Amino acid sequence: MSEALWLVVPAAGRGRRMGAQWPKQYLTLAGKPVMAHTLSRLHQAFPTARLCLCLDSDDALFDPAWVPFADWQRVDGGAERADSVAHALAALAGRAGDNEMVLVHDVARPCVSVDDLVRLYEELRHDTVGGLLAAPVADTMKRDDGAGRVAATELRQGLWHAMTPQGFRYGLLCRALATARRQGLAVTDEASAVEALGLAPRLVAGRRDNLKITHPEDLGLAARILSAQHAEGSVNATASCREKR
Ligand code: C5P
Numbered sequence: 417m418s419e420a421l422w423l424v425v426p427a428a429g430r431g432r433r434m435g436a437q438w439p440k441q442y443l444t445l446a447g448k449p450v451m452a453h454t455l456s457r458l459h460q461a462f463p464t465a466r467l468c469l470c471l472d473s474d475d476a477l478f479d480p481a482w483v484p485f486a487d488w489q490r491v492d493g494g495a496e497r498a499d500s501v502a503h504a505l506a507a508l509a510g511r512a513g514d515n516e517m518v519l520v521h522d523v524a525r526p527c528v529s530v531d532d533l534v535r536l537y538e539e540l541r542h543d544t545v546g547g548l549l550a551a552p553v554a555d556t557m558k559r560d561d562g563a564g565r566v567a568a569t570e571l572r573q574g575l576w577h578a579m580t581p582q583g584f585r586y587g588l589l590c591r592a593l594a595t596a597r598r599q600g601l602a603v604t605d606e607a608s609a610v611e612a613l614g615l616a617p618r619l620v621a622g623r624r625d626n627l628k629i630t631h632p633e634d635l636g637l638a639a640r641i642l643s644a645q646h647a648e649g650s651v652n653a654t655a656s657c658r659e660k661r
Contacts, residue, residue, distance in 0.1 A: 420516045421465040421537070422586065423458055423485075424504040427451060427523035428472045428493020433630050440629050441523045442477045446642050450629060452482040453526035453642070459484040461533035465519075468507055470500035497522075498603050502593050505586070514587030517541065520606050521581040524629045527641045528581070532622040536581060539620050546584035547618030548607050549626060550576040576619055579626050582606040584617075 431440035441451040458465070467488035471478055478490075491507045493500035501520055505512075512518065517540065521528065528549070536549050553575040561567035582605055584592070592609035603609045607617040625641045627634060 419541075420512070421462055422508060422512050422516060422518045423462065423465045423467045424470070424501055424518055424520045425454065425458070425467065425523050426470045426493065426497050426500040426504075426520065428470045428475075428500045429497065429524070430472070431524070431630075434632055434634075436632070438477060439472075440635075443629075443635055445526060445629075445635060446639050449479075449482060450526050450638075451478075451523050454521070454523050454528075455483055455485070457526065457528055457530060458521060458533065461530045462519075462537070466511075468504040470494075470504050496602075498593060498596070498609070501606065502597070505590050505593065508586065512586040514585065516586050517546075517583055518586050518589055519581040519583040520589075522628060525580055525626055526629070527638055527645065528579075528626045529623050529645065532626065533581065536583065536620050536622070539618065540583040543618050545615045545617055546582070546588065546610065547620055548582035548605070549579045549622035550619045551579065551622060551624045551626075552576055554624075578605055578607060579622055579628070580605070582617070584610055588613075588615075 427441050429439060434440045436443055442449050445453055465485065467483065467485040469483065469488060469490050470493040471490055473492040489507060491503045494503050519537065532549055540547055553572045555572070557570040557572045557575065558566045559568045559570055584606060588610065589606060592606070592613050596603045596609040596612055601612055610617050627638055627641060629635060629638055
């Protein structure tokens, strides 16, 4: 990785859907906070990247010991996720070049694989627009009528789950978020702001187990995913040792 890479991790959410005592980034997963897992995965993939971490200004739970990056800064989050990301981009002004890559990754996705992170970055490095990790929709999709009944079945062909990281050049991302804000568009990810400029972000197929911890049952699911990934890693390592012998 020769050119500068910037990581923005929005972690200023309150996680109300979890119904837990603490925001979900501070819940314990396999012995450490969700945030520590997420930052560790990012660091394994991009050890020399520079990190901008968005935290609630009242956050008293954060511990800097969880940050493995040498070059990092904390910024205050905003009212919505897009505002938190915009604060991070503003904090990078004068440091990040317009053509440098920014990967935005939700703190609530601790199971993202290092292979997917590296592959995403490699695919986006030469892309003029940028893009995101995503997974094709497997289930039949229903739209509700607002009263708990099916109003319609949506065609799932061509539908993808948008995940993170999402990566775009610094200049383009600043322009996209500023334009979305000016137009009053509510954007829940970076890609939709870029799409609103008339551009088509690249969909990079990622593992389906890049779960976003959102609901109470997700914490147990994430623990099982991490454990399966560790087992998979040791199985793969054993297999490659055998191949080498
Ligand atoms: O609530 P949701 O899961 O959609 O949040 C996605 C990510 O955005 C989480 O990592 C959360 O901490 C972050 N977020 C933020 N600032 C907000 C709201 C959410 O950084 N105001």
